Amino acid sequence: MANDTHPPPASPSIPIPTAGSSSSGVVSLSQAIHSINIKSFILFTLDMQANNFSKLKTLFLIILDHFNLQSHVTDLEPHHNDPDCVKENLTILMWIYTTISHELLNLVMKPSSTAYGIWTHLDSIFTGNKPSHAIYLKNKFHTLTQGNLSVVAYCCKLQTLANTLADCDQPISERALIHKLICGLSTWFSILKRMLPALPIFTTFMQARDYLTMDKASQASSDKLATESALVALGTSSNTAPPPTIRIN
Template sequence: MTNDTITPPPKSQLHPVFTVTNIQNKVRVLDGTKVAYASWVRLFKLHARGYDVLSHIDGAAAPAETHSSYADWCKVDVHVLQWIYGTVSDDLLPRILEDESTARAAWLRVKNIFNNNKGARAAALESEFNGLKLEHMPSLEAYCQRLRELAGMLKDVDAPVSERRLVIQLVRGLSGEYDTVASYINQTSPNFETARSMLELELHRKTGRDEAATALAAPAVAPSDPLG
């Protein structure tokens, strides 16, 4: 008696890309201001590599249309294309949205937007970077963050800012109340994040001192007389 068994075909595994339900939870929306192009590219590629779809944006050849894997490749490519469209700002989307596009083609359209007119964009960004001052910003945190953002955007247009220059500009734009710590930063030449921490510590110290002075200056309230 033979014991013939029929082995069922292996179940096809779900591609990792289909497990992502909201790409914006992983990649911030590119607007060229709050999120620089270089930062978006690095984060997008990180997730593309993690979900095994980097080949859809790095220029790798697609399978031939007659190949058995082509249909599955197209489904994955459309998903990556949705990632791109879903992580650009409302202003950028109309500039890259096209019918019958591949993910790679859309990726290159985004790249071209940020590569065109580099000279003019670099000049405008340099002007803002050199003129930015703490007094123009709502807080020290916002000031430091904007400097970092501008440095990232300058890198995007092939005008990178060195760490030393970034720290120099950070100090240059400070108000007089930071003169002491600014002088120390100039002498010690720390990196940007260390200099930022030093300024935040000085702000915390100053805030505490001002609050203590306000409390001491407050007039004492005489206790009420229970007998009238």
């Protein structure tokens, strides 16, 4: 008896772009990088005032490493005789120009530049003079206070300064970061500010930030409830009819 069982249809194979692929209809990885919008990966602009080179450098190197392109910013001459390599270098150069501020662009942009030349120039701007830059950053770190900033914004500023100091070979320990966080809190946290140093409950900066954020939200919720209760009480008293006035002739 013939076997009527038919094998399931084979799943269509989907070609995966890889370096060196040249099959019809398949775009190779080396070709695909030229159509990438770098701003879809890096959502901010490198700026001297923001001190965000550490963040950009980390993300940029991850992207370059993913596409096996790090040599373009680490080697002085990464095979510049190869036409494909020259094209890759120009693409990376455009990525760099796209992710920096106009001020930095005017400072570093030069004719016939390479990705390596512009990248090292940017690195020297932000980390070249490390000792003097570290003095400036340390002063900024130790004088920073929360003021009118939200807890999240204040913590972001502290973490950014700490990261930049680490780039200048002056790392801030986790405990020192938590201590500075507490010392710079606004008067809103005056009671909590006096209590926290005596409570060794934070092992990480993120734990401290989350605790303060929740405390702020809790206080805001309590204040809102108290305000609503006061308004209800005020409305009730205003709707109460006044006692009749007795006139004596």
